[in-house]
Amino acid sequence: MTQVDRRARRRQETIEEILDIAEAIMTEEGVNGLSLAEVARRLGVQPPSLYKYFPSLMAVFDALFKRGQLANLAIMRGAMETAEPGLPSVVAGLTASCTWAMSHQALTQLMWWRPVPSFEPSAEAFAPSIEMVEVQRAALREAVKLGQLGPGAAKEEGVYAVSIFCIGSLTQAMANEPELPWGKGRFSPLFPRLMALLPALYPPPKANTSK
Numbered sequence: 001m002t003q004v005d006r007r008a009r010r011r012q013e014t015i016e017e018i019l020d021i022a023e024a025i026m027t028e029e030g031v032n033g034l035s036l037a038e039v040a041r042r043l044g045v046q047p048p049s050l051y052k053y054f055p056s057l058m059a060v061f062d063a064l065f066k067r068g069q070l071a072n073l074a075i076m077r078g079a080m081e082t083a084e085p086g087l088p089s090v091v092a093g094l095t096a097s098c099t100w101a102m103s104h105q106a107l108t109q110l111m112w113w114r115p116v117p118s119f120e121p122s123a124e125a126f127a128p129s130i131e132m133v134e135v136q137r138a139a140l141r142e143a144v145k146l147g148q149l150g151p152g153a154a155k156e157e158g159v160y161a162v163s164i165f166c167i168g169s170l171t172q173a174m175a176n177e178p179e180l181p182w183g184k185g186r187f188s189p190l191f192p193r194l195m196a197l198l199p200a201l202y203p204p205p206k207a208n209t210s211k
Helices: 003-029 036-043 047-052 057-081 087-102 105-112 123-145 156-176 188-195
Strands: none
Touching: 003 036, 003 057, 003 105, 036 047, 036 057, 057 087, 057 105, 057 123, 087 105, 087 123, 087 156, 087 188, 105 156, 123 156, 156 188
């Protein structure tokens, strides 16, 4: 390994350490409690030293946003690939996504809410979120193809409905039972039942045939 490679590796390791510290601060103090001064203090450096890695606090938020979106996308995609195609795949993916979200609540708030009004993710950071929606849309199309859902489920409205079921359940769980894992308590156990309503919202063609 050349000196340039070692330097690049050390730089990336420092970046990852900064992001780990930043996520810990957000978890302890709230997303808006993150500051470069506190990151620097925990890292054991002076605040100006951080500018070698991130030019601003918003750049740290952007990196955290991208990191969370990539992790969530990987978790969701992995669960969908091991499930039956169509609607079971959608349910498995979103269940895995919400399970991850409950164990990374600070990142989840940054990713799916607006706790920092002045923060707007860059196109690069937002790209995994767009990909996540496309993966869900493809699974919904497959559900339509398999006769599990009607054609409307593969349109924008179907994607929105799935998002409401998922994020609505997650919001209630995080707001009221943040200490419980996904699948426990009063709210998140309702998610599978909500997803079971999709065939009623978007009946497959056979449900519309005359007897």
